[in-house]
Amino acid sequence: MRPPGPAALLTLASLLLGPAAAAKELKLALLVFRHGDRSPIETFPNDPYQESAWPQGFGQLSQLGMKQHYELGKYLRKRYSTLLNSTYHRNEVYVQSTDIDRTLMSAMINLAALFPPEGSSLWNPQILWQPIPVHTVPISQEQLLYLPVTKCPRFEKLQEETLMSKEYQNLVSPYKDFIATLPALSGLHIKDLSGIWNKIYDPLFCEKTHNFTLPPWATPDTIAKLKELSKISLMSTFAIYKRKEKARLQGGILVKNIIDHFKNVANGSSKKKLIIYSGHDTTIGGLQIALDVFNGKLPPYAACHIMELYLENGQYNIEMYYRNDTQQDPYPLTLPGCTTSCPLKQFTELVSPIITEDWSKECFGLSEDQVLRIALAAFCLSSGVLVVLLFILFRYGPCRKRNPYHSI
CATH class of the missing domain: 1.10.287 (Helix Hairpins)
Structure with a gap:
């Protein structure tokens, strides 16, 4: 008796798997990623490497950062090869970035790998690139991606309460003696942990990445402590104290936006297949903390939070994944109270406590x-x-x- 051929094996597999497996269809992918590697945004007074040490100055995307996002774009092209057309189509794709050089450039480089021109979109055979719109709004008007959103009295009050809370003090207390040594070493007057994160840890991290010689006091133990304090700073901004109320004023805004996109696709009012948001570590951190899926680590360069909308047996489900390592596949994230593949209706109900319908009223108490x-x-x-x-x-x-x- 001859062994079954490929066609017979496929038929047998489909029977064993059942109709549910064949019925699952990806309808929309929404991505929130961090920009690629960059120079420091600022640094401490005693740092021998000031802005002139960096080719494009402070806060700019490096060539390494460009390579990171080109790699991510190639990965996304492969992941969504069946969802997306081989060529860019404006009705199916929407890209938005914060109005910052490094996030705009990261989005553009990512798109260069995601949609290399071919056929009718190949406008110049010598340039394998095509222009794709990246939308943005001025930082002064930004409430979606540039987190934390400032000029919010209620949030400022929550931050003051956080710094006085027992939860926060318990986290910082073991580092008080270490923090006391930093002003003499760095020349920086320490006001809060955000200063340590942005003006000490971050520039040292950038310098180490680019093979600069670190000051003698920046030992591995010191760097580890600075990293931990930076993580506490991120957590204190979006969590530790009254997380859900903070989320309503910060990451919950983005959560609502995402839910609205999913609903629009589900009810047929949107033809979008891919939405990309290019932001920062605080964008991903604020989003994941709002969703209560944060892994407790600072989001690395080109980290990508993935949310996908599937139609399966007449029901729309949301699946979340996080890609924070180019050497490994994205790992699934599960919204507390739901399954990995969470029904859109249930997902919406579970996140409702962190969504506000009137941000100004809650923020300003108007x-x-x-x-x-x-x-x-x-x-x-x-x-x-x-x-x-x-x-x-x-x-x-x-x-x-x-x-x-x-x-x-």
Whole structure:
């Protein structure tokens, strides 16, 4: 008797696996990644390597960072070869970045590998690249990707409470003697852990990556302690104390945006297949802490948080993965209270405590009357109306009548 051929084996496999396996279809991939390797954003006063030591100055994407994102783009092309067309199509792809050089450049390089031109998109045979839009908004208006969102009184209050909390003090207490030695070594007056993270640990990390000679005091033990304090700084920003309320003002904004994209694809109002957000370590950290799936480690360069929407047997499910190592496949993330493949409806219900419908009201503690007045003021200013008219409107107009604190 002859052994079964390939076609028979495929038929047998499909029967054994059942219809569910064949019915699973990827409908949308949404990616949030960190930029690639860069120069320090700033450094400590005693650092012999100031901005002139870096080819493009502080905070700029390095050639290593370019290679990291080109590699990520190639991986994504392979992962989504069946989801995406071989060529870029504007109705299917949307890319947004923070308005920072390194994130914009990372997105562009990633897209160069993800959508190499071919066929009708090959506009110059000598340049295997095609322009693909990367959208952005000014940092002053950014509330989605540049985390933490500043100018939020309620969040500032939460941060003050966090630094006074027992949970935070217990984490920092073992390092107090070490922290006391840093001003003399670095020349930096330490105000909080964010200064240690951004102005001491980060520049030393960048210098080590690029084979600079570190100062004698920057021993492996010192670097390890600085890294741990940097992690505590990240956690104190988005967690440790009143995590869910912080999430409503920070990473929860991005979570809501993601859920909206998934719902739009599920109800047929969107044709998007791929959405890319290019951000920072705090973008990924804020998102993962809001979702309560953070692994406790600072997100490395070109780290990528993956969220995929699948249609399986008439039901939409969300799967999450995290790629933080180019040598290993992304590992699955499971939203607490759900399974690895979580139904969209259940996912939405589980994250509802960290989603706000009125960020300004929660952030500023505004009444409806105050929200109306601010909106009216913004409209008048954007329309070029004189400030005098705005003053008259507030003093004598309808806003005055609704102000419960105005003494008659």
